[in-house]
Amino acid sequence: MDRRTFIKLTALSGAGLAVPKEFGVLAHAAESAKRPDLVVAHGGSAEQIVKAALDAMGGIQSFISRGDVVVIKPNIGWDRLAEQAANTNPEVVAVVVKLCFEAGAKKVRVFDRPVNDPRRCFVQSGIIKAAGSLGADVDYMDERKFRDMDIKGEALKSWPLYTELFEADKVINIPIAKHHGLAKLTLSMKNWMGVMGGQRRQIHQKLDDSLVDLAHKIKPSLTILDAVRILTANGPQGGSLADVKKLDTVIAGVDQVAIDSYGATLFGMKGSDLGYVVRGHKLGLGQMDLHKLNIKKITV
Amino acid sequence: MKNLRRAVQTLFLLFFFFLLLQTESKGNDELGYPVRLFLDFDPLIFFTTLLSAHAVAKAFAYSIITIIVTVLLGRVFCGWVCPLGTLNNLVGSIRKKAAAHQGRKWHRVKYYILIGILGSSLFTLQPVGIMDPLSLIIRSFSISLFPAFNYGVRAAFDTIYSVNPFGLAALSEPLYTVLKKSVLAFDKSYYEQSIFLGSLFLAILGLNLIERRFWCKYLCPLGALLGLLSRFSWLRRSVSEECTECGACSRVCQGNAAPDQKENWKDSECLYCWNCDDICPSNAVSFGFGKKKTAAMDLGRRRIITAACSGIAAVPLIRITPVSRTNSSDPRLLRPPGSLEETEFLKRCVKCGECMKVCTTNGLQPTLLEAGLEGIWSPMLVPRIGYCEYRCTLCGQVCPTGAIKRLAQEEKAKVKIGLAMIDKGRCLPWAHATPCIMCEEVCPTPKKAVWFEKVEVRDRNGKKLILQQPHVDLELCIGCGICEAKCPVLGRPAIYVSSVGESRSKENQLLLT
Numbered sequence: 176m177d178r179r180t181f182i183k184l185t186a187l188s189g190a191g192l193a194v195p196k197e198f199g200v201l202a203h204a205a206e207s208a209k210r211p212d213l214v215v216a217h218g219g220s221a222e223q224i225v226k227a228a229l230d231a232m233g234g235i236q237s238f239i240s241r242g243d244v245v246v247i248k249p250n251i252g253w254d255r256l257a258e259q260a261a262n263t264n265p266e267v268v269a270v271v272v273k274l275c276f277e278a279g280a281k282k283v284r285v286f287d288r289p290v291n292d293p294r295r296c297f298v299q300s301g302i303i304k305a306a307g308s309l310g311a312d313v314d315y316m317d318e319r320k321f322r323d324m325d326i327k328g329e330a331l332k333s334w335p336l337y338t339e340l341f342e343a344d345k346v347i348n349i350p351i352a353k354h355h356g357l358a359k360l361t362l363s364m365k366n367w368m369g370v371m372g373g374q375r376r377q378i379h380q381k382l383d384d385s386l387v388d389l390a391h392k393i394k395p396s397l398t399i400l401d402a403v404r405i406l407t408a409n410g411p412q413g414g415s416l417a418d419v420k421k422l423d424t425v426i427a428g429v430d431q432v433a434i435d436s437y438g439a440t441l442f443g444m445k446g447s448d449l450g451y452v453v454r455g456h457k458l459g460l461g462q463m464d465l466h467k468l469n470i471k472k473i474t475v
Numbered sequence: 476m477k478n479l480r481r482a483v484q485t486l487f488l489l490f491f492f493f494l495l496l497q498t499e500s501k502g503n504d505e506l507g508y509p510v511r512l513f514l515d516f517d518p519l520i521f522f523t524t525l526l527s528a529h530a531v532a533k534a535f536a537y538s539i540i541t542i543i544v545t546v547l548l549g550r551v552f553c554g555w556v557c558p559l560g561t562l563n564n565l566v567g568s569i570r571k572k573a574a575a576h577q578g579r580k581w582h583r584v585k586y587y588i589l590i591g592i593l594g595s596s597l598f599t600l601q602p603v604g605i606m607d608p609l610s611l612i613i614r615s616f617s618i619s620l621f622p623a624f625n626y627g628v629r630a631a632f633d634t635i636y637s638v639n640p641f642g643l644a645a646l647s648e649p650l651y652t653v654l655k656k657s658v659l660a661f662d663k664s665y666y667e668q669s670i671f672l673g674s675l676f677l678a679i680l681g682l683n684l685i686e687r688r689f690w691c692k693y694l695c696p697l698g699a700l701l702g703l704l705s706r707f708s709w710l711r712r713s714v715s716e717e718c719t720e721c722g723a724c725s726r727v728c729q730g731n732a733a734p735d736q737k738e739n740w741k742d743s744e745c746l747y748c749w750n751c752d753d754i755c756p757s758n759a760v761s762f763g764f765g766k767k768k769t770a771a772m773d774l775g776r777r778r779i780i781t782a783a784c785s786g787i788a789a790v791p792l793i794r795i796t797p798v799s800r801t802n803s804s805d806p807r808l809l810r811p812p813g814s815l816e817e818t819e820f821l822k823r824c825v826k827c828g829e830c831m832k833v834c835t836t837n838g839l840q841p842t843l844l845e846a847g848l849e850g851i852w853s854p855m856l857v858p859r860i861g862y863c864e865y866r867c868t869l870c871g872q873v874c875p876t877g878a879i880k881r882l883a884q885e886e887k888a889k890v891k892i893g894l895a896m897i898d899k900g901r902c903l904p905w906a907h908a909t910p911c912i913m914c915e916e917v918c919p920t921p922k923k924a925v926w927f928e929k930v931e932v933r934d935r936n937g938k939k940l941i942l943q944q945p946h947v948d949l950e951l952c953i954g955c956g957i958c959e960a961k962c963p964v965l966g967r968p969a970i971y972v973s974s975v976g977e978s979r980s981k982e983n984q985l986l987l988t
Contacts (some may be wrong), residue, residue, distance in 0.1 A: 254866050291864060295502045295866065298502030319633060376911075376961060379913060380911060
């Protein structure tokens with residue numbers, strides 16, 4: 176238990192004991208106990224499915240509290256348009272930003288360290304406009320804010336990571352589901368490459384181990400896997416609409432391994448086909464066996 | 476009048492800097508500002524491009540305006556508009572006293588330079604960019620002075636941020652944010668020869684300490700061209716009987732136009748700064764429209780012929796380099812996408828540096844001798860510094876002469892800058908039994924030009940590994956260089972682009988098609 180969780184739990188139980196009339200808090204805790212592990216929402220618009228998925232997860236307020244500084248981490252890696260499915264869908268990002276503010280977030284930051292020119296990625300993806308117009312801070316990453324951090328993993332002992340991610344009260348990961356030449360698929364765990372500084376290209380040499388190390392270091396409050404459109408080949412940047420499949424689906428959950436394991440099925444694969452999912456499962460990061468998960472499917 | 480002139484000069488100088496700042500990507504496909512506007516108004520580039528390439532760039536309609544204005548009003552462009560002229564004025568004012576030795580006869584030099592340049596241009600060489608004042612000032616600021624300013628300011632704020640003396644960073648960071656959004660570039664940029672080009676420019680400004688507006692009076696070929704045009708100018712200066720021949724006007728004259736010589740006033744040297752009118756203690760000077768009597772422009776027939784011949788002789792002299800032979804040019808000479816075939820490219824490029832300034836990745840760099848002396852300071856993509864961004868078309872948008880064609884995104888996607896090839900002796904999966912997919916991952920063509928062959932290899936201990944070894948599909952590769960830029964094999968990359976296969980050349984090809 177880290178300090179932050181400890182303080183929160185103390186405060187929570189304290190509130191529960193001292194002010195019994197605030198039953199809502201306890202009810203809340205009870206609710207999160209029977210919360211599904213994964214919610215798969217399908218159909219409708221991006222806004223509808225994201226809202227439906229989060230409602231089924233107990234509502235955004237069970238993840239975001241009043242006054243929180245929230246970091247939302249989409250994939251904005253490539254100079255591509257939304258319909259090319261190389262970056263997280265801007266509407267998905269926008270809905271999450273909106274919900275965070277509705278839950279009382281003080282500040283919502285949206286960032287990624289792109290591979291292509293950051294200006295083009297942020298603008299062409301549509302994310303800077305979609306999230307910025309709602310009041311989120313969509314800022315280009317500041318090289319000075321990467322700090323060497325202990326990871327103590329199998330492949331990564333330490334690495335410069337983006338401090339703003341760790342300074343936030345809550346982190347929401349919003350990756351997009353895509354094909355990838357080495358990882359086979361890039362889903363939620365691989366999205367953390369976007370907060371790595373330095374010569375991050377080196378981690379391809381031990382990719383599966385590195386991704387699990389990163390996911391151990393960065394545990395988001397919530398993950399929403401964007402599969403409104405998925406990229407089935409020539410990933411992770413694609414370019415041809417022939418490789419894009421429209422699924423109108425999002426998958427919400429907390430367990431990164433579970434999300435990625437389910438994400439594999441969107442491509443006709445299994446979680447066990449992905450090295451980092453298998454490894455994450457083995458190291459206790461999460462559950463890859465979909466039968467052991469409480470998965471709620473919603474069609475909007 | 477002096478104050479009005481200064482106000483106009485300041486406005487144009489600020490406008491120049493504004494356009495310079497806008498010469499950078501904001502992430503959109505279109506730049507959104509006519510950043511090359513000053514070059515569009517440059518009749519010298521218009522004439523030389525017409526001569527060397529027999530081409531009229533569309534935007535040069537504007538330079539007709541400059542010609543008409545000069546014919547009507549004389550060299551007002553030099554005195555009121557030109558940003559280099561204004562900077563010369565500013566630097567010149569450091570020196571309090573006017574130079575004792577005014578009125579050198581060197582004013583003819585600029586005409587000989589002009590004649591030499593036109594002589595070369597007539598025979599297909601385009602040397603004008605070296606000395607054209609607008610190309611010169613844009614190039615110097617883009618490649619040297621502005622990057623240096625940007626670097627300096629950033630370094631200062633970064634230092635305050637990291638040291639944070641007395642909590643000063645809390646104050647400096649908001650200011651830094653404001654500066655980043657106003658006068659700083661998006662990122663630090665780095666250019667080959669930046670110190671050389673910057674020093675050259677500072678030396679030109681330094682000449683003002685010898686004599687104010689030294690460059691404008693004695694060297695500027697655009698000034699010379701406008702001087703010739705102003706022979707027909709209708710705006711005349713007259714000196715009335717009240718003149719006491721005190722000589723006050725000659726000390727403040729910005730152009731060495733011999734204002735104290737009355738009838739022998741040199742109209743082609745006058746910058747119409749109005750200083751003589753302002754300073755005259757007996758109010759004897761006035762400007763008005765009409766026919767005028769002025770000194771004859773005596774350049775000397777022999778000198779004119781010598782200058783022209785020198786310009787013409789420079790053409791073969793500069794071209795007897797092996798660069799002109801097929802397969803002997805520098806393999807690393809990667810021209811920006813949309814560049815014309817090399818000889819046509821060189822006939823147009825004026826080395827203004829607009830394309831290098833606007834390049835999103837900082838990959839476009841000035842050449843030294845890669846394209847021969849003829850091509851000095853022309854743009855070359857250096858993928859290790861920055862690759863060509865697949866969906867970006869900005870360099871073609873800013874090129875003032877059409878040396879780089881303006882391409883639509885779909886057209887650009889088909890243009891090959893060169894071809895990438897793999898150095899199997901350095902590549903991780905090829906030589907070192909280590910997985911890596913960087914070149915394939917970043918390859919931007921919709922069907923990737925880099926493809927994998929799955930192979931089983933053994934490492935030193937005999938352990939079997941399945942690896943993906945990259946290959947380049949030469950049909951699909953466009954030579955953008957992102958693979959080279961992102962290859963983790965630092966030092967000498969394991970994949971690199973050379974110019975062979977570039978779309979613009981008929982000769983420099985590899986595949987039988």
